[in-house]
Amino acid sequence: MTRVLVVDDEPPIVRTLVINLKARNYVVDAAPDGTTALRLASENRPDAILLDLGLPDMEGIDVIKGLRGRVRVPILVVSARQTTDEKIAALDAGADDYVTKPFAMDELLARLRAAVRRTQPEEPSNEGAVVTTRSFTIDLHVKKARRKGRDVRLTPTEWHLLEVLIRNRGRMVSQKQLLQEVWGPSYQNHAHYLRVYMAQLRRKLEADPSHPRHLITHPGMGYRFEL
Template identity: 40%
Template sequence: MTMKAKILIVEDEEPISNFIETTLKSNDYSVLSARNGQEALSMIPSHCPDLVLLDLGLPDVDGITILKHLRTWSSTPVIVVSARVDESDKVEALDIGADDYIVKPFGTSELLARIRTAIRHSTNIRSGASDSVFTVKGLKIDFPKRLVTIDGNEVHLTQIEYKIVCLLAKSAGRVLTYDNIITELWGPYALKDNQILRVNMANIRRKLEKNPAAPEYIFTEVGVGYRMVEE
């Protein structure tokens, strides 16, 4: 018998919490609920959820504070579900360690897709799984061969372009912030200048996309970062 993934909903608005809970249960998830930050902080270590859906505007402790505390000892996937739409809030949450950020109101299909991606990514990390080939919509990345093809035709990328594409592919479906990418590729002391990243991304899109202005593979989360498509 397959074990149900356990999800903790941290949401103080009861109608929203009940809606999410009903949606998750109807899709065969096990669900826990916390109405405030302190309750969430006590439930996470005792119940060990597979994923946390975290609202930022809680009545006692701000969700960012909870996320910071959680990341000092746990890698449990966290998806922020918030009414805050400012890019600075999204960037801060993702840089601190949120796995994803969804703005209210949201569609159930989007929520479920983001949950599946976060849980799958976390499971792969824990198990040490690392697919040697990434494929989506005609794009194929053969990591051992360092080979990128589109519909069987080789794409010639520079070394840094290849690293960017691989980094995004290995986190397909998740948003990586500009700072995340720069730190990963150029080190923690690199100047956080997005211009060099944008130049490289423009070159990558010219090589990968049929129409760089309407990308199929790598999407821009404006003011936040980039996300590789996931099938």
């Protein structure tokens, strides 16, 4: 069964989420603050995390960074903060999606299902599963990235985005196709997601992120992976 950690200090919202998640056969843990969230994430190893940014003991962005040091599971921010800068900051810190309050429960659950599915992508065939560039090596079969002899930790969304680009190596993949394959059909107007995640992949993999050799942008159109 899928285990979800709900992190929110508003009891009515926690109660609503717990009832709806358990009704759909999720196992649910709840944390009222960032400190508890970090502890439960380490102890219970959830499959996904729903996180409010307005916590009483620490900034939600710091919680995301702390969680990313412990788990690689999808983190969905569920917050009343609605500005683009705040959304980008959360995504840049390592969140996989951002849902604003008030939210429709059906939409939130659909996004949760999609996020969990991204952690279980189709297993690639062994042929072409290992991709080696001058800067890094990617093994799609065992989901390992290495750069300068060291493992590179990628989030589930970063992996999914990279896999789509590698499968289409040498060809431009449109923004629309990437958004649909990685996040789903309802995300076709969320091009800022791509900008954030491509910047993260370049920081982690490229020798010179400001002048990428492998993760190439076609401005306003899409992205391309080159060996």
